[in-house]
Amino acid sequence: MRITLTYISVILLWATTPLAIKWSGQGPGFLFGVTARMAIGTVCILLVLALMRQRLAWHRKALLTYLAIALQIYGAMLTVYWAAQFIPSGWISVIFGLTPLMTALLAAIFLGERSLTLGKLLAYGLGIGGLVVMFGSALQLGHDAVLGIGGVLVSAFLQSISAVWVKRIAAKLPALSQVTGGLLLALPAYLLTWWIVDGHWPVLLTPTSLAAIIYLGVIATSLGFVLYYYLLTHLPATRVALITLVSPLLALMLGHFMNHEPLTIKVVTGTLLILCALIVHTFFERIPALKAR
Secondary structure, eight states: OHHHHHHHHHHHHHHHHHHHHHHHTTTTOHHHHHHHHHHHHHHHHHHHHHHTTOOOOOSHHHHHHHHHHHIIIIIIHHHHHHHTTTSOHHHHHHHGGGHHHHHHHHHHHHTOOOOOSHHHHHHHHHHHHHHHHHHHHHHHHOHHHHHHHHHHHHHHHHHHHHHHHHHHHOOOOOHHHHHHHHHHHHHHHHHHHHHHHTOSOOSOOOHHHHHHHHHIIIIIIIIIHHHHHHHHHHSOHHHHHGGGGTHHHHHHHHHHHHHOOOOOHHHHHHHHHHHHHHHHHHHGGGHHHHHHO
16 A cells, blocks of 8 residues: 555656756756755755664665666756756656666666567557657757757666666665665765856746745655655566656646647657557556456
């Protein structure tokens, strides 16, 4: 029951995060938005760690786990914040729907998981088809939109690498410790990046941007990352990645109704193809077993 509630919570957080990312960078800029989010998140999670009287482990496997998580927190998040400038927020969640396919392929290579079956290959084909349609829609919006899709793909790939790396290390650390260690490594990198590239306090910080940054820092980072790595500790990496089966539709609806983002035929078609790829990826091999019953 606890894992089920955690799973639902992560779905809701992942559905709302793309729009909050979009809003947080409008005015102050994406670098300030993501750096402020991680700073707030780090403070919050350190307070939680202190209240729960947990101590961070510093053995070799723990350090490698923190490094793997920092790859996701810094590399994947920085890339998706940059990409969010160029595409509608709902697209972010849709393209992240390819994460399970990337995770399965990496898990086959590095974890020895069986993920190159006929069903999986069919899923890869559908996913690529959906991505091609999304790229076609991006071309209508301009060159920057294509860059935005490319950025989200890189972000999803980095997140997949991080998830598989954490599973391969198998340090069996508490989720709270994993996220705290990752944030402690990622935050200095964010601060240094912001200082070198920008280094100025934003001139314009709207109430919407401020609220989005606080939501992302306090809820999406502190709670969201802990819940995500809690699931990753207790479930296979590919099953955790299937959260993206539900969140894209919710994110598209939120972007359309709350941010007036267009829902064209190409966007809907690309989304459905990617979701079909996830359904095939999840259930294709189970059909013979169901018939046998």
